[in-house]
Amino acid sequence: MKFIVTLLLCLVSLSSFGYDWKAYWISTDACQSEPNTWLSYRKTVHIVQVPDEAIARIAADSKYWLWINDNLVVFEGGLKRGPNPEDTYYDEVDIAPYLKAGSNTIAALVWYFGKQGFSHNSSGKAGFLFDCQTSGIEIISDNSWTCCINEAYSTCSGPKPNFRLSESSILYDARKEMEGWVTQSFKSSFPGASKLQKAGGAPWNKLVKRPIPLWKDFGLKNYVKSYKSKDTLICVLPYNAQFTPYIKIKSPEGCRIVMGTDNYYYYNGATENLRAEYITKAGIQEYESLGWMNGHRMYYFIPEEVEVLDVKYRETGYDCDLAGSFYSSDAFLNQLWRKSLRTLYVTMRDTYMDCPERERAQWTGDAVNESGESFYALSPSSHALTKKWLCEIIDWQQDDGSIFAPVPAGNWRLELPGQTLASVGYYGAWNYYLHTGDKITLHHLYPAIKRYMELWKENETGVVSFRNVGWVWGDWGSERDMFLLINVWYYLALKGMYQMALELGYTNDADSYIRRMTSFKNAFNTHYWTGIAYRDSSYKGKTDDRVQALAVVAGLADKDKYEALLNIFKTEKHSSPYMEKYVFEAMMMMGYEVEALARHKERMKYMVEDPYFSTLFEHWNIGIEGYAAGTVNHAWTGGGLTILSQYLCGIAPLKPGYEQIAIVPQPGNIRQAKAEVASVKGMIKSSFVQEEKGITIDVKTPADIPTVVGVPINNTKEIRVNGTLIWKQGAYRINRVALAYEDDSQTHIKFLVRGGNYMFQSINH
Template identity: 40%
Template sequence: MVRKILFLCVSTLLCVMGVLAVTATFDDKTRWIWQAEDGPANTWVAFRKEFDLKKVPETVLANISTDTKYWLWINGEMVLFEGGLARGPHRDGIYYDEVDIQRFLKLGKNSVAILVWYWGKTAKTHEDSGKGGLLFSADLGETVLTSDCSWKLKVHPAYDPRSKGLGRSANRPNAMDVKYDARKAMGDWTSTGWNAVDFSMDESWQTATEKGSADTMPWGKLVKRPIPQWNDRGLADYESLRIGKEQITLPYKNGGETPVRIFAKLPFNKQMTPYLKVKCGGGKTINIGTDNPFNLINAQYTTKNGEQTFETYSWMNGHEAKYEVPPGVEVLELKYRWTGLGEIAGTFECSDPFFQRLWWMAANTLYICTRDCYMDCPDRERGLWIGDVADQTGAVFYTLDEAGRLLLKKGIDNTIAYQDSDVIQGLAPGFGEYRGKSSELTVQSNQYIAQGIWRYYFNTGDKATLANAYPSVLKYLKLWEMEPTGLPQIRNGYASWVDWGTNPDKQPVEICWYYIALDAAKKMALELGETSDVAWYDARIKSIEDNFERTYWRDGYYGTAGAVKDERVSALAVLNGLADESKYPALLKNVLTTEYNASPHMEWMIEEAIVLAGDTPAALNRMKERHAFQVNDVAVTTLCEKFGERKGTYNHAWNAPNYVLSRYIAGISATEVAWKKYQVMPNLAHMTAVKQVVPSVQGEIDVDIKRTDKLYGMKLNSPEGTTAVVGIPKASIHPKVIEVNGSTVWKNGAIVGNIPGITWNGEDKNYLKFNVAPGKWTFSAKTK
């Protein structure tokens, strides 16, 4: 019998509903399965299937898709903790996972067990299919194991579908609280045999109902998961446990008459799932949450008789987990599982502990806002707001590994797939999926074009993703009309929002962002060979350049006549080049270092503009002043949404101080697409040492700088496939001799040596510069 081979590798990138993705062909017999009822929402369903193997193949990959999340066991061993992604890649599709299960299989009888959690709610950033479902297919060599009516299932009775969460607005997380009653548990249902201890296959297990073949609606086209599975670090002990101010150790028994709260301290804020092991009678309710005031995902566990364990499979975040333990409960173990996407691969160290801690806090903030998508916050919303993502992109390429870059690609693809006509929406899936209207935030849409889409391409060289996005970029920018003034007419999105901060001068801010987006889109067109579009960009760019100064220059700063002085306008004018260098001294004096209206969303741009305007110490002073209230708080390990007393969420996506520190203090930045060429132009200001690791697409770039009054030393490990330009900063030292790997290459203003891999690049007012080939290099600039 001829059958389709499972996992037919479609290696070609296909454009599916506007999304560049790898699709899969499932076996003809594979069926979506569920209970007879389509839902209901917030349902946990257990699936089981037994099968025999006469031979274990060398490779066995399983394709698995669910609406929405799943946990996988084979032969009683957990294979995958929280598989699946929020739906979808586009309006008519769903993701599937490819999971290597070979090492879990054995000769003879095998079992597969899958717990599926169906959310059943459309919100940020998940589009509900309307039906729970499981799709499974694995090529076992002599046979294909597929999901069909031969599987057994049971709605897990211990999970309460009425748990809090379904009534929350669509502006809140998709996941609901977990409410679990162990008295209704099914025993060891994931084990290898039907007759395992405390488990038997009884009449309560139903035959699975077939709901349709692969690619059938409402699930739609299957798109391969574009990011790795979570980095599951396993269960770990908390750093410490306390009740009030008193530290405790385990085992601990609540012998009182009222519940007690045990606070379990994490090393730092993390995405994690709490775990417990207790001994007690049945019917005791243990509430589980975190210290995070905005945490909207909690758990409740009701005990059975005896010794028992429980883990809240729905992740939450915070600095401490909270367990509310009722009287009569003996706590034997408290642990947590830290999961997340990839790793923080970049590092930044310096002689100033404040800025070293700030960089690490920003990196941790970014990592916690990274999972199914880049999100604005891990608690209140978990939404892919594209302005927040644009802020994150500066940090991504100095901080995260390949998984972080792939997640940004996914975010771009999702945004393009969920555009509203020609509008680039502010959220994907977007307000239209659950509110019936666009989520366009004009400032964020333009920011995303420049700092999201273009920056992603420039740092990765992924031209296919750029080509997929570019037509939408052009269409969106053409929605803007020009006024007789020669400046763009401001569009009305669903909300007129430019920043959380105070006194926004909205119109010139929006004009600046449109100008920045035009410039980025022109670069896209040139990269893609779309030269016929360039004249249109040039005309609009020139019109803004000819009229912005006349309209908004206010004798020392940029802004609207009569408006409160707003440093954001002047900063954007510096960043986008509308302000020429002759204006820099006035801008530094009158607005960039004196006004404090920006929220963290745009604060990093103010600091970047101050650096570009020539006063790096002032940028660092402002950075320190703005972030001191968090950095100096030893209990805090992430950066919050707002400055001042109203902090908002205490882990929010706009975390870009590490972008400024990496790009301008360590001075490392790409100068050619995909880091084929980059520069190291440090500006240490008051610091005496900086060490940076950049996880570029070409490999790790490792820079280690130390300086004294008489010596400036730099070690550079430069990856293959790159050319670096290294600058010795004149502000740090006035050398008479420069040595590379122990040999003199420059002396008293002239090149004197010839070292293979090192050539002279000239000098400017700030740096003595050298071209550097791949390899390990040590530069020593000496005053004698």
């Protein structure tokens, strides 16, 4: 088995590095690799016969747009560097549909960021690489290409974007544009390109295949509405989106149009982000600013002498479907799920992001929550972004074994121990495997995670000593019992490692982890349970609700503590929206569904009911009553989406890759609800309607996949499935549809069925 996995890993490696590259990184001698440099490339090639497929391998530092024979082939290609501290991603694009027999023109526009950032590791040199080798065709970037600096592009004057962003605010001067340079009919010529390094050479080093899809391009669309306020044209988007603004005007020469969103001018997280500017040429003209922005409103500041003929926007984003769904009889929960989904999607691109305007940074604790949501809300193509995140934090591991985030990053190296433990453990690496069954990636991650876990040493009480490294951050807000927070995250990491070791066949490791978990749990409860709460003796603040929640979801707190913990969750409310997900989950796991829903609705009320925003906030509110530095679309806040689908509607994988499925709804006081999940095995549907006479649960799971269905007890007299009696007055009835399923549940009567469509109906006393 280990040999097979090793072989598969080698094949994966060869797919990235074993290709016989012939191309060179190319640029122009005039380029000094200044920040925010834009380069134009052209190449004419003659083709005798167009093949069925022609895969071009394309890389750029930092982004590129590609045209072939006047057709836009790629809108914003390339990924921010890098897969590790040294190397660079490349794209694969099938260009055959755009080629023709005879003369073909290839044009590329490259945007070189030239700055470090919290999501980009700059190579320090602008460059472009193109390598297409197929039957009868060889198109490689070398000095047969032409290249020049595109001087129409430059940088807006201050204020500059904050240091976390590698992008610059783009100024385009139409008076300097090379009209039609991407077309076949362009008559002027550029200087010859300069060869810098052959593929694989420094500073870009090894080329690693892009692990996620090219962006979905929704095309140019009309705004929902537009209206004028003095010199400003205000355009309304249907929701918070990643988009590029377009404008068509009639203007004299030299007028300056400024473009920015409400997330630039008003809801910017208390620091500068990105805007765009355009200087007109004379006559009718159109322009699309290529650096994506986000927000609910687009503001065009229009000089008086400029006539606006049209405005549009182009939404782009991660290429997946919003395939999951949720609906219930509670309008608030429906809105919560929808806003969580929109928040998730607007914070996915090159990486998971904490927010799409202030930082665009892959803080790894945020990514834990995002990845959990993606399994319930998006199509399986989204799983690649979770894999990319996990591989990046591992492949950026430092020499001393520590793991930090955000990565990729050119100007950050500090570890956040709590977030790292969350990522490598139960809710991170293990949850990815549970939902995907991707054992090859699990093999890749495991040794590095094991090495990281060895950095944590046991203290005199039997838990782990505090590693005062990097940024010891537990959560925003007050009343943080930091020692216990870190320790419970450590236990969750142990729990994930135990599951991974079992799955990978590392029995000695698994035995070691389970022994450690057993001794840790005993020590934790002996030394830190006060009788009413978990508390470190050196901590003097109010009881930390976060610690109690993590203790429940980790399995450290047994059922005899639930009543005391419920009282804490009713009275202590200190967690940020990031950690509130775990409180919500803990209360559902404890079986207090009504109280769990009430608390989450109370805490989320302000942002869910806000009529302006389609996304959820970094903090509990904004404006006068809020936190000035918070963003209005923050990835970590949507964890309630996961809980509604996983617990309220009860959908979860029982075995990795959905080889066995659970449908165990916890309705609480919700009259009806339904959810759909696009799993790796196919679509899963769960719905319930509860009435005074009993509950009806409709289940649809992929054919032949074993499915465990749980019916809430609730004074149940009998249970039928598809009309057949299967349980009555406390006893299972033999039948040909459902088998009895025994576990330690005290809340549900469970049955095992083969995948398919089923209607379970209970009748109460």
